[in-house]
Amino acid sequence: MKIKFVFKILPVLVFYSDFLLKTWMGARSFGFFMIIRPTARSSDAIMAHELEHSRQYYLCTTTGVILLAIFGFIFSHEPLLYGLVIFGFIFSHEPLLYGLVIGFFPLLYLTIPRFRYDMEVAAYKEQLRRYEPAQREAMKNHFANIIATKYKLPAKYTKERAYGDL
Ligand SMILES: [Zn+2]
Numbered sequence: 001m002k003i004k005f006v007f008k009i010l011p012v013l014v015f016y017s018d019f020l021l022k023t024w025m026g027a028r029s030f031g032f033f034m035i036i037r038p039t040a041r042s043s044d045a046i047m048a049h050e051l052e053h054s055r056q057y058y059l060c061t062t063t064g065v066i067l068l069a070i071f072g073f074i075f076s077h078e079p080l081l082y083g084l085v086i087f088g089f090i091f092s093h094e095p096l097l098y099g100l101v102i103g104f105f106p107l108l109y110l111t112i113p114r115f116r117y118d119m120e121v122a123a124y125k126e127q128l129r130r131y132e133p134a135q136r137e138a139m140k141n142h143f144a145n146i147i148a149t150k151y152k153l154p155a156k157y158t159k160e161r162a163y164g165d166l
Contacts, residue, residue, distance in 0.1 A: 001015050010058050036050070141163065
């Protein structure tokens with residue numbers, strides 16, 4: 001296990017294992033941690049892809065905390081207390097809301113195809129930048145195909161579209 005950081009200070013735990021990886025996956029992000037296949041251990045490109053997902057996760061979680069604070073400010077009997085982002089989060093006493101904040105990114109990712117598509121395009125873009133220019137064209141083609149076929153997206157997210165967006 002090792003620790004990487006995104007936005008300089010936010011930790012991401014890196015585990016090397018085949019656990020929870022589908023056969024076509026080299027790695028998988030779970031927000032604040034990721035699992036990388038031991039055979040892909042030395043791939044900077046795969047690491048870059050998964051770290052992008054961690055950045056997305058933390059951005060989403062922060063957005064969730066802010067929304068929760070606004071929600072608390074509007075509906076709380078102690079608006080001053082809840083108006084402060086951190087206090088709103090710590091004192092909300094609503095486990096359901098904590099769950100919503102922690103699970104904000106997975107919820108959007110799993111339920112909104114457009115969101116999933118955009119997040120993967122961003123992650124594959126980061127991955128592509130790690131390849132030598134000579135390899136990049138072939139990999140772009142490969143990734144466009146993976147995006148169109150492996151992420152259970154509606155038919156309108158074609159390989160051609162993904163290629164254009166990468
Ligand atoms: Zn991805």
